[in-house]
Amino acid sequence: MERPTDAMRELFGLAWAPVEHFAQMLAEEGELRGLIGPHELPRLWTRHLVNSAALAPFLPEDATVADVGSGAGFPGLVLAMMRPDLEMHLIEPMERRTVWLADVVDEVDLDNVVLHHARAEELHKKATFDVVTARAVAAMDKLARWSVPLVRPGGALVALKGRRAAEEVEEAKYVLKKLGIVATEVHEVRPVPDSEATSVVVATKRG
Template identity: 75%
Template sequence: MRAYFGLAWAPIQHFAQMLTDEGELRGLIGPRELPRLWGRHLVNSAAVAPFLNEAAAVADVGSGAGFPGLVLAIVRPDLELHLVEPMERRIAWLSDVVEEIGLDNVTLHHARAEQLHRQRSFDHVTARAVAAMEKLARWTVPLVKPGGTLVALKGQRATDELDAAKYVLRKLGVVETTVHRLRPVEGVEETTVVVARRR
């Protein structure tokens, strides 16, 4: 695990400790998730990093407890991370983590993704456990710059979701979708990353 996170190990540990201490109390993570925090949440979130260009501007939609947005901000300090979250208590949490860990590459947006349509655009938009692909695409693809990508963490049904969303994706200008199934660290559960490229 330590080798996987490399230079980001200390701040990732700090974030994990904050989640262990306060995550359940603040309604960010269920009690059953705490034993699976590393494999299911932190490693899973970091798996997105290789799909993002160097020094890119990235919007993470529905950041919640900080997956994958805060993890990406920690493991990829070259990125400019914009965390988009509509719930006030979650924004308060994200703000606390950013301040305590000292992340200077994060901007918080207390908003729904649709409120940023036509105002902002990004090289990549990330999302995890936000909505089914059809709905997620409507919220996120308008924020993606031409040639940029939506990078979504999905479950076992990723291919079915893409199939159900194919007309919406086409209408939104998505020209290519790929599904990547990864196991970045031995012994953790498989991570599914869907990449949708906008023309």
């Protein structure tokens, strides 16, 4: 497995111990439980944990945050560990992944996480959040349809995206407008020096 660097330790700060424990659990069980592929372990820190951390500075203090399609816990669990001030809701439709998320929450002793074994659309008109996060879930137009109805007025969808982030936003502009998004920004972020750049899309909903 990839060895974390001093810069990574600095990035996670007080969250270092739980994040490292989470990484160890993934190394031991991730492939076995169908959460990550065999080729992901050599890049576990850079590709998944550090990448997830890129969202942390974009989340307001003491916010209620819903992570759509949490999967193995990226970025939802990482953000819950880094930001104990957040009330983190993890939305995951697959039962085996929900069981995994619950196992990590218990093992790492996180008290700011609420699990929802559901698809995002099932929570439409039932719940709203200050921020909705997502990573590797769907193209921006589809993601917006699932996620923006969960964002309270004045809140935001904050999504981790790849190199095509700006193009995806452009392709989804009519969908975003229809859903009440009034401003969209694409930020290029490098959480630690020498790490891969990632794109963070912040789509703000009308207040």
